[in-house]
Amino acid sequence: METIPPGGDTEEMIPSKWNRFSQLTSNYSKPFQTKYHRRPDRSESFRLRLKYAFLCPPHGELARWLSYIISLAALWLVCLAISPQQALPGSNVFSLIVLYTAAALAGKLVTFLRLPSMIGMFLVGVLVRNVPHINIAQHILPNWSSCLRNFALTILLLRTGFKIISLRGGSSNIFYRLHLLPFAVELFTSACMYRFITKLPWAWSISLGSIISSASPSIILTLLLQIKNLPHTNSFQSQIAAALIVNNIFAAVIVAITWSTENNAANIILKLLEPFGEILVGVIVGILLCYIPPEDFVHNLFFRCVFLVGSSALVLFTLSAVHQTFVGHLAVLVLSYVAAWGWKRGLKNNQMLLHKLDTILSTFWLFCQTLLFGLMGCDVNLSVINARILGFVFACLLTGLLVRLVISYVVMIRTQITKRERVYCSLALLPKAESQVLAAYILQNALDLGDETLQPYGYIVLKMTVLAILLTAPFGATLLHLAGRYLLKTPTESSDESNIALVTRRKSSEDSVESLNGDDGTSEAEQQFMDISL
Template identity: 30%
Template sequence: MEVISGSQDPLFIHNTPDSHHAYVNAGLQLDGSTSTIAQSSVKSCSTITEDTEDLQAKQSDKSASSRGCCSSCLRSHSDLPDNPTTIQRIKYAFSCPPHGKIGDCLIWIVLCLALWGCLISITWEMALPGGKLFSLLLLYVMALLAGLMADFVGLPSLLGNLVMGILFSSIPGINALGHNIDIYYSSVLRNIALTIILIRAGLGLDPVALKKLSCTVLRLAFLPCLVETVTMGIASAFFLDLPWSWSLMLGFVVAAVSPAVVVPSLLRLSEEGYGVDQGIPTLVIAAASIDDVLAITGFSIMLGLTFAKGALIWTILEGPTGMVLGILCGIVFAILCWYLPYKEKTNRSTYKFVIIFSLSALAIFGSHRAELESSGPILVLTLAFVAGLGWRKLGTEDPEVCANYRFMWEIFQPILFASIGSEIDIGATDPGTIGWGMLALLIGVAFRIATSFVVVMGASLTAWERLFIAIAWLPKATVQAAIGSQALDHVLQHGGDDIDHIRGQQVVTLAVMAILLTAPLGAVAVRFAGPRLLAKCQPKP
């Protein structure tokens, strides 16, 4: 094969036999190369296809694994077995969507964050870290979390609220926030909580149960409370050198039983059938409300007498005058609530709730402004009881009203117990107050238990059942937290003497000690003693 002279292009070649063989050989080589390339391409494509399939398979496995992991976190895929272990309970508690205690905690966190944002927008510096409102809001959140933890381990949530308040003012570093809580705001919140307690106590008085168990209920409500008040008054006057007005006021503070601890435990026993045939849960629950009414009324009268000013005759008459005035005004307000809102009004229960709360708050705060502190609580109790009595007779009773107040109590309970706990600085508390105060409390509790055991002897109950009632009549919490700081608040707001400030601090300290001593002990004792001391009713065939 020769190239045409003068041309460098290999296409221009002579067509000779040699060139023909060359073409053929070149074509064979080209076909071989093409075949080789094609085979390589096919192999490459098949390899890529296999790699792609492997990658898709791995991604599918990862996706399935992710879906499996996510589905295991869903409550719909995490059914709790009949006898779950602790790990299974914890896993189920944190499953999504949020529910139970975790869901409640998240609800309150969102609400608190939203409230904090609103306060920052309105007050700015007061709601920022270091401000008075910020300290109060932080105390509320911490008390709420502590209450959930206490409830999780089987203790009353109010105990966690109280302990968190004490720690808030006692731990170095954190106590700077505790001491920064505004006294006025704290007092206002406690008075709102007291208003809710009084309304619930008044509405909770059942005339039918009182009539059925009148003698036994009245004996159980009045005698143990009065005996403990007098015993505590004498002991505190002797051990703590308190004047009689202060010592008796302290006696009424610590003498009240706590429905927040007693009622849930008794309802649980009642659902299980313990003591139902003898009417023990009904007896204790009905007497608890009257016991609280008596203690709060007595405290209000002694508070008015302790800080009364002016002539001696007015000092003597101020307590009874405030009591009569509170009862009369409460009856007038209650009659107004019988007919407003009218029967055909839509959302009637909501209007009832708002009207009663507004009138009750007016009574509490107005009595402080008028310096007739003893009349406010009595007015609220009378208003709630008479209003409930009239609604039952007129056929306009709405259960939603009590449910609304129960919800409000759940909101204000943490700040009530945490705020009174924050009044206690362990490092600054007199050891003598703790020691002698503890001795006085033990003496008062001992007399209370003995009296409770004796006063129900004529109610056709066995000795074991009477012992259970005496144990159930032990826990203290709600009333102590609500009124325990009233005297100290009065001294701080009216610029009292240093000695009155010390006495007010002693009353707060002993109120907190009474809660810490009796609330957990009473809750555990009622839960333990109920199935062992009470007879279980037999199911009807």
């Protein structure tokens, strides 16, 4: 029997039941805790790495996915408590949550193939819309889908404006070469092909050519934002972003002029001046954001972020509602550029402020991109496609893209852009995705006119646009992703490669000299001469 010394504490000598229980549970839980196990390397077996991934507490990739799942479950439960009719299975909110989860999983799986995650998200949307007995896409309300896509595109355009502020804008010569000539050549080529192959009238052919010639801001700007560590003197990123927005505006203006009910000179001039009105709106709102809220305002960063996102969404939604087409992109891009330029010039600690705002926008974009590309895939309806239309679209699309690639490369020969960047700029405007909005606009106008001879033309335009999106969006995104990896060498990578090559040449030269001089090696003077020469 254990004796207690005089003056001793009975609680210290005799463990309580709780202490014995905690010690027992600690001993039994050691095999399941990460702090008692060594983190396995990538070179070790898959079984060890999988075992370590499921140890407690949750960590790594598993913890991140658990956080996403719990967040989505909490959001669904809140919506279920507020409005059960909108959150039950088969409703709008439930379908959006299922689409988001499936698109996020597909985007993660596609990255294992070294492809951009947007490919998996887009293909999940296409499958959800077109696989029989899956009615998720049909349950998503069109106005919800449009609002969510526009909000996600707002975040993307804001990030692009912040990215452009750190780059040199480039010359106006490059502007006209990259923006106007390739778009005009592709538009003319596509319109002629559609006129003589599909027998569409000239107005329909020009409208279809302008729709097919416009590119996807969502896909291209997302890939541009993933390009990192390039020199700040590089201007091709800002040129591509500006060319993308300008080309889409030209396409919208051409369609608006072609299908306007008042084809007089005043209406045409008004349509041509609309882009300048967008620039003016973006400049005015951007200047207001430079001074509101003031620099000494309490919670300055929070209110600047709220005003930036809120005003951009308001501008985009308002202009889109007025014009019925996607023509608010330029205003949001100019707005973010002017606001970032004003903060960079007029505020103290401006770099820290811009970095924090870009971090917040990056967090928003992490969630918005999944919905954006998933909903874009849901808009692709494969039931309108047949083999005859597929052959026409493939021939016309391939001809127009080849002509554009050649013209885009040739017009930038005598510029400061390198050969690799010329190739990337030529490929940059390949993916098509948002152009289906204009095709639906044309079809709706044909249906509103009530002329039965025009309605088949409207359905042909819609079918060709859907096929162009399906053929160019996944392939173009994959091609741009691979081209950015292999064509755009960063300064760090090029210097590392040159250093490795120099060390390799030095080592091979030393080995050859040692083999010629025998085992004794070279003298000290000869070694110094060889080092200097290398």
